[in-house]
Amino acid sequence: MTYALSFLAGLGALTLSLLAALGRITLFTLETISHFFRPPFYFKEFGHAVLNIGYFSLPVVGLTTIFTGGALALQIYAGGARFNAEAVVPQIVAIGIVRELGPVLVGLMIAARVTSSIAAEIATMKVTEQIDALVTLSTNPMKYLTAPRVLAALIVVPFLVAVGDIIGIMGGWLLATQTLDFNSATYLRNTADFLEASDIVSSLVKGSVFGGIAALMGCYFGMNSGRGAQGVGRATKGSVEAAAVLILAANFVLTGIFFAS
Amino acid sequence: MIRMEQVKKSFGSNHVLQGVDLHIPKAESMVIIGGSGTGKSVALKCILGLVRPDSGRIMVDGQDAKTAERDAFLARFGMLFQGAALFDSLSVWQNVAFRLLRGSLKRPKDEAREIAIEKLRRVGLKADVADRYPAELSGGMQKRVGLARAIAADPEIIFFDEPTTGLDPIMAGVINDLIREIVVEMGATAMTITHDMSSVRAIADKVAMLHDGVIQWTGPVGDLDASGDPYVAQFISGSPDGPIEAVR
Structure with a gap:
């Protein structure tokens, strides 16, 4: 009986702490969004964020998606051969990359590269009192640090996803035409014919949502980090974990919204 | 007060x-x-x-x-923090003139830079420090830059x-x-x-x-x-x- 009660108490405490965290993150998100519309606007910070999140992520996005596109083509070819369906490689690669793998892989790469760097940077600023210094210099840290980064991610990550989709499909095309003897023109025509506008829209919407989640988690954990090097480490680790899990959960929800019917 | x-x-x-x-x-x-x-x-x-x-x-x-x-x-208010709390991503003069580059006390960039250099001189630092970054300065110099930032807007x-x-x-x-x-x-x-x-x-x-x-x-x-x-x-x-x- 005592064990059952302490188990229930633990479960209750865990639920309460999860709900409290959810509430804090929701308030943080709403405050961030409110700063998109209230001056002053820090265009220079926004420009830096666009460069850091978008431009400098291109190499990792390109490399990740090209290898995945190639591997996907190979898997579909090998799997399809079991029931004489090798010809569906271009269609399945296109749909797989654009609907799922492109946005998810780009989202996870952004979580690894951008979320961690935002969290570590802001957490270090907090530990070294730079956030307090911002306040004493009449600058709202949410407006100066969080809003530009989140807005930049919301806008830029869909472009990264579009680039990732194209490079991923190109990876499949390269492998199919160079090693599986597919005809290049036919492969590309099949890809283009099979993709629908809703596939591309879903991909870009997912990119925007995943980008927003990645930047928000970096900022949230950075702003709420503990003291010292350990605090910075925990904030960085927590931000990447939260961003990755939330991106995969959001992907599930968005896939349901776009394609369940 | x-x-x-x-x-x-x-x-x-x-x-x-x-x-x-x-x-x-x-x-x-x-x-x-x-x-x-x-x-x-x-x-x-x-x-x-x-x-x-x-x-x-x-x-x-x-x-x-x-x-x-x-x-x-x-x-x-102006404040000098214990560890100076300079912004790593900004040059020394941009740190000093932070308040003069944005918000209600905003000045033209050249004027803000001039004021920053003047405040740096006031705390005993030469003008050539202005374009360096905080990480390139010693602890004592960082404190001086922090002091220059604290007094930049004449609080x-x-x-x-x-x-x-x-x-x-x-x-x-x-x-x-x-x-x-x-x-x-x-x-x-x-x-x-x-x-x-x-x-x-x-x-x-x-x-x-x-x-x-x-x-x-x-x-x-x-x-x-x-x-x-x-x-x-x-x-x-x-x-x-x-x-x-x-x-x-």
Whole structure:
């Protein structure tokens, strides 16, 4: 009986702490969004964020998606051969990359590269009192640090996803035409014919949502980090974990919204 | 100018401030002394609104710090942080001119840079430092840049948080003298927190001793050695024996 009660108490405490965290993150998100519309606007910070999140992520996005596109083509070819369906490689690669793998892989790469760097940077600023210094210099840290980064991610990550989709499909095309003897023109025509506008829209919407989640988690954990090097480490680790899990959960929800019917 | 009345602040079961009463008149330099962890920084942060007190009242020029318009309120303050708290991503002059490049005090970029270089000169740094980054500077130089940033917008009130921590005695002396000169020259109200007694004697007009969450003693710096207060006497002598418990 005592064990059952302490188990229930633990479960209750865990639920309460999860709900409290959810509430804090929701308030943080709403405050961030409110700063998109209230001056002053820090265009220079926004420009830096666009460069850091978008431009400098291109190499990792390109490399990740090209290898995945190639591997996907190979898997579909090998799997399809079991029931004489090798010809569906271009269609399945296109749909797989654009609907799922492109946005998810780009989202996870952004979580690894951008979320961690935002969290570590802001957490270090907090530990070294730079956030307090911002306040004493009449600058709202949410407006100066969080809003530009989140807005930049919301806008830029869909472009990264579009680039990732194209490079991923190109990876499949390269492998199919160079090693599986597919005809290049036919492969590309099949890809283009099979993709629908809703596939591309879903991909870009997912990119925007995943980008927003990645930047928000970096900022949230950075702003709420503990003291010292350990605090910075925990904030960085927590931000990447939260961003990755939330991106995969959001992907599930968005896939349901776009394609369940 | 600054008045704290029965200010209390706790973090969980740790009751840091238990009713702080303090008055700093205009153009006076008040130094708060006390052991580590006695709440000196918390008291200072309560005034600036970086930490919200649980109860009590903080008035600046008769204006309640809680209800004052934040931007206008903070524009009256300059602050030198313990570790200088310079922004790594900005050059030295951009750090100094931070307030002059944005917000209500915004100036043209060239003018802001000129003011920054002038303030850097005031704290003994040459113009060639302006385009360097904080990571390229020594601890003493970073403190000077922090000081230049604190005075860049000619504030009425300047706070100094452990201004000489981590500096060698000669550099500490230089920073103490600079602080004293600048405060007198600007006619600013200053509040310094420190446990460095050489800073106290160099900077202070008045001294307040914070211990057990309350101000134990306050008086002119000249009375410090003959205060008759056992807490102050033990603190300035650095003796482990006395009313202040030394954890060994």
